[in-house]
Amino acid sequence: MIEIRFHGRGGQGAVIASKALAIAFFHEGKHVQAFPSFGVERRGAPVTAFTRVDDHPIRLRNFIYTPDHIIILDATLIASANVTEGLKKNGWILINTDAAPSKFRNLSKFRVATVDADSIAVEYKLGTPTSPIVNTAILGAFSKIAGIVSLDSVLEGIRDTVPSNKAGNASAAKEASLRVLT
Amino acid sequence: MIKVMIGNHAVSYGVMLSRVQVIPAYPITPQTSIVEELSEFCADGHLNARFIKVESEHSAMACCIGASAAGARTFTATSSQGLALMHEMLHWATGARLPIVMANVNRALGPPWNIWNDQTDSLSQRDTGWLQFYCESNQEVLDTVIQSFKISEEVLLPTMLVLDAFFLSHTAEAVDVPDAQDVDRYLPRYQARYRLDVDNPHSFGNLATPEYYQGFRNKIQDDMIRARTVAKKADEDFESIFHRSYGFTEAYQCEGADLILVTSGTVVSTSRIVIDELRKEGRKVGLLKIRMFRPFPFDDVIGALKDAKKVAVLDRAISFGHSGIFAQEIMSAMYNQPSKPLIYSYITGLGGLDVTPRIITDIINDACERDIPPQESIWIGGKS
Numbered sequence: 001m002i003e004i005r006f007h008g009r010g011g012q013g014a015v016i017a018s019k020a021l022a023i024a025f026f027h028e029g030k031h032v033q034a035f036p037s038f039g040v041e042r043r044g045a046p047v048t049a050f051t052r053v054d055d056h057p058i059r060l061r062n063f064i065y066t067p068d069h070i071i072i073l074d075a076t077l078i079a080s081a082n083v084t085e086g087l088k089k090n091g092w093i094l095i096n097t098d099a100a101p102s103k104f105r106n107l108s109k110f111r112v113a114t115v116d117a118d119s120i121a122v123e124y125k126l127g128t129p130t131s132p133i134v135n136t137a138i139l140g141a142f143s144k145i146a147g148i149v150s151l152d153s154v155l156e157g158i159r160d161t162v163p164s165n166k167a168g169n170a171s172a173a174k175e176a177s178l179r180v181l182t
Numbered sequence: 183m184i185k186v187m188i189g190n191h192a193v194s195y196g197v198m199l200s201r202v203q204v205i206p207a208y209p210i211t212p213q214t215s216i217v218e219e220l221s222e223f224c225a226d227g228h229l230n231a232r233f234i235k236v237e238s239e240h241s242a243m244a245c246c247i248g249a250s251a252a253g254a255r256t257f258t259a260t261s262s263q264g265l266a267l268m269h270e271m272l273h274w275a276t277g278a279r280l281p282i283v284m285a286n287v288n289r290a291l292g293p294p295w296n297i298w299n300d301q302t303d304s305l306s307q308r309d310t311g312w313l314q315f316y317c318e319s320n321q322e323v324l325d326t327v328i329q330s331f332k333i334s335e336e337v338l339l340p341t342m343l344v345l346d347a348f349f350l351s352h353t354a355e356a357v358d359v360p361d362a363q364d365v366d367r368y369l370p371r372y373q374a375r376y377r378l379d380v381d382n383p384h385s386f387g388n389l390a391t392p393e394y395y396q397g398f399r400n401k402i403q404d405d406m407i408r409a410r411t412v413a414k415k416a417d418e419d420f421e422s423i424f425h426r427s428y429g430f431t432e433a434y435q436c437e438g439a440d441l442i443l444v445t446s447g448t449v450v451s452t453s454r455i456v457i458d459e460l461r462k463e464g465r466k467v468g469l470l471k472i473r474m475f476r477p478f479p480f481d482d483v484i485g486a487l488k489d490a491k492k493v494a495v496l497d498r499a500i501s502f503g504h505s506g507i508f509a510q511e512i513m514s515a516m517y518n519q520p521s522k523p524l525i526y527s528y529i530t531g532l533g534g535l536d537v538t539p540r541i542i543t544d545i546i547n548d549a550c551e552r553d554i555p556p557q558e559s560i561w562i563g564g565k566s
Contacts, residue, residue, distance in 0.1 A: 019354045023186050026356060032186060035353035038212075038297070059455050061349050061448040062536045160186075 002148065003064045006049040007083045008073030010042050011127075013135030016161050017071070018049035021139055024149050024157035025053045033058045043131070046081060053148075071142055072096060073117070073134050084110065094142055094180075096134050101181055115141040115180040123175070124168040136162060140173030141180035151177050183359045189350035192320040192357050193259065193285045193343075194219035196327025198229045199365040200283075203254040203372075206234040206245030211297050212347045213261040213287045220257075239264035243271035243282075250280035251386060253377030255331060257282070261347070262289035265303045269310070272340075276311030276402060278387060279376075281334035281341075283327065284312075288447065288498075289347045290533040298534020299347040301447065301499040305475075305507045311402055313341040313409055314475040316446040320350060320357045322473075325426055328360075332369050332416040337405045347534065349448040360424055368423050406477045413474065430479035432471040433486040435461055439468030441549055442487055442523070444512055445496040446472045449537045453496075456542045467546055472508060483515045490523040494549035496542070497559070498531040505529075505559040526552065527559040535563055 004021065008014030015036040022034035033052040039045060050064045066086040075097040077083055084093065084107065093110050096117040097103075104112050121132035136158050143154045155170050162169045187195070193216045197205070205224070207217035223229035232249075236242045242258050250256040260268065265286050275282050290300035304314060313333065317323045323345050330341040345351055378386065390398060413430070421427035432450075435457050436442055443453055450471040457469045470486045472479075487493050493516075497506025504510060509527035516522040526549045531537040541563055548560065 015352075019186070019188075022354055026186050031356070033353060033355045034186075035348065038348060038352065058355070059451045060539070061353070061451045062538050065538075 001052060001054040001058070002069075003067045004051045004053075004069045004071065005064050005067040006051075006071045006073065007077050007081065008047050008049070008135075009077070010045045010047050011131055011133070012047075012073045013133045014047045014049045014073055017073070017135035017139055018051045020136070020157035020161040021051045021142070021149070021154070022053070022157070023160045024139070024143075024153040025051075027153045027156045028149060030054065031057050037063060046077060067091065069142075069146060070094070071138055073138060075099075078104075092146055094138065094145060096138055111182070113141065113145045113180055113182045115176050117141065117176060120172050120175050120179065124165075124172040126165065126168055126172055136169040137172040137176040140176035143173075144177040144180050145182055184356050185359055186354050187320065187357050188215065188352050188354050189320045189323050189345050190215040190287070190352065191219050192324040193327055193345070194223065195357070195359055196324040197257050198223050199360060199362055200257075200328055200331050200369055201255065201366070201371065202229070202231050202257045204232045204234065204246070204249035204256045205258060206236050206242045206249065207258050208236050208239050208242045208260070208264065210239070210261045210264040212289060212351045213259045213264070213285070215351075216259040216285055216287075239267040240271060243268040243275065246282045246284075247271060247275055247278060247280060250275070250282050251278060251378050253372070253374035255372040257284065259285040259287070261287040262291055262303045265307060266291060269307065272307055272310040272312060275340045277398070279338040281331070281338055283330045283334055283341050283343070285327070286342050286344050287347050287351045288344055296533040297347065299349055299498065300532050300534065301344070301497070301507075304342060304344045305499045307342065308476065308507070311339060311406070312476065313339060313406075313413075315341070315343045315473055316475060317343060317345045317350065317473070318448060318450045318471065320353070320355050321426070322428060323350060324357055324359070325420065325424065325428070328365060328369055329413070329416050329420055331372070333409060333413045335372055336412045337409045338375075339402070339405055339409065344447070346448045364423050368420060409477050410479065428473055429482070430474040431482040431486060432473065434469040434471065436468030436470065436486055436490075438466055439490055440466040441492045441494065441546060442468045442470050442490045443494050443496060443542070443546060444470045444472060444487075444508065446475070446508065447498065449496060449498065449531065449542070452537060452539060453542050456539050456546070459539075460543070460546065475511075478511060478515065480515050483512065484519060487512070487516060487523055488519055488521055492526065492549050493523045494526045494528060494545055496528050496530060496537075496545055498537075500529050500532070500559065509559065524555050526555040528562055529559045530562040530564075532564070
């Protein structure tokens with residue numbers, strides 16, 4: 001079983017990202033489960049979402065405490081929440097930021113990757129320049145670094161889940177897969 | 183067609199496939215996306231139904247009652263405070279013998295304010311005369327919607343199907359969506375036996391003197407009992423077309439079990455993993471899932487539990503001043519049996535508290551170690 005945890009803020013699309021990623025794995029024949037941990041649903045509030053993937057039907061129905069990988073849609077969460085809690089050794093931390101992975105010295109015991117998903121989302125007119133919707137870009141980057149789900153499958157997942165501008169969202173994912181830094 | 187969808191949308195697809203004709207609804211978290219999706223189905227022509235926006239849940243159920251009395255297949259969905267506000271009308275739907283189907287997403291009641299999973303809302307409606315089914319997966323949710331109409335329209339009593347907040351309502355997983363023609367074959371268009379009709383006027387809901395009133399109540403009970411036979415056939419017929427069935431209960435690894443854990447909803451799913459692990463260690467433990475709560479499946483429960491030494495009931499609700507509600511029901515079912523297990527009541531998972539494999543294991547170990555069940559329920563987890 002592979003468990004992935006998303007940390008974002010309301011409005012960035014973390015919940016849709018967890019579902020799009022699940023559908024990507026589903027297209028590759030896996031059993032999947034995706035769900036959010038809702039708090040008070042409002043723009044800007046911290047949101048956690050989860051994706052589980054397995055070769056067998058998934059019977060576990062509780063939160064993810066020891067994820068294999070972590071995807072952070074808003075880098076300011078690193079300071080305010082214990083986002084790496086329970087992360088397994090050799091797990092990826094993918095962060096939406098314009099900084100290089102080497103800037104995150106306190107995370108050096110994990111594998112860190114970064115991608116400037118904000119800029120990519122703005123470029124493809126996803127959300128607004130002040131509140132870009134970064135979920136699809138970050139999934140493209142995740143596909144590239146983790147190597148456990150193909151970019152084509154991620155694009156399928158995006159097409160199935162995003163409500164509008166499907167072409168722009170797909171392009172953002174492709175672009176991010178090229179611009180992710182490790 | 184297999185589709186990855188959240189539990190709420192599994193409800194919506196079940197309703198669409200059942201060709202429901204009237205949907206009066208009022209939004210409440212975490213139910214809202216059920217009726218949002220249905221309003222889309224109505225707007226884009228996938229479902230030919232009247233979607234009626236109302237000003238409260240009390241009105242939603244009143245509107246269901248009117249539509250169902252007029253002979254329409256009728257559905258609504260709610261949660262928590264919304265269900266509580268419907269309470270008066272739930273009794274009316276039963277007394278008026280209307281086959282309304284409602285999805286309730288289990289959510290805690292306030293205060294303190296809480297939007298997460300808790301079975302107190304639906305269990306508080308235990309005595310309103312609605313059939314109740316508790317679901318474990320999104321597939322079971324979709325299938326149970328369709329079965330519910332089949333059963334309700336035969337026994338002329340309403341059905342509430344129940345799913346866990348977030349752990350099903352907002353969890354996406356693969357669901358096999360049945361073909362519309364197959365569902366039409368299983369559940370033909372609704373033909374009401376009795377309905378409001380200006381060309382054939384009857385009196386509905388008028389006064390009944392005591393002796394007649396009791397007679398009417400007795401008929402409701404008779405049909406609730408008959409609902410067991412009807413629900414069994416509905417499940418068997420469902421299996422013959424769709425190759426899936428669920429039963430009223432499911433005994434998992436109960437053969438030769440000294441201790442059986444009893445629970446419902448998504449906790450059943452996680453408990454299966456725990457039972458498998460403990461069986462691997464050589465522990466004689468099993469699991470009983472309760473799917474149908476009303477009418478209560480006495481024979482299935484007694485059959486599954488009578489040979490166990492101990493039974494641990496995990497309740498996601500509490501009847502204040504007594505104990506877990508499922509625990510009370512299991513105790514009363516076993517009381518007159520010549521051989522019966524000791525029955526332990528555990529309370530956990532209230533207000534969305536995550537019921538982990540660790541918590542489930544702790545409950546099983548606690549019941550194994552205690553010689554005599556305490557009179558009070560045992561609370562597991564949470565902070566004071």
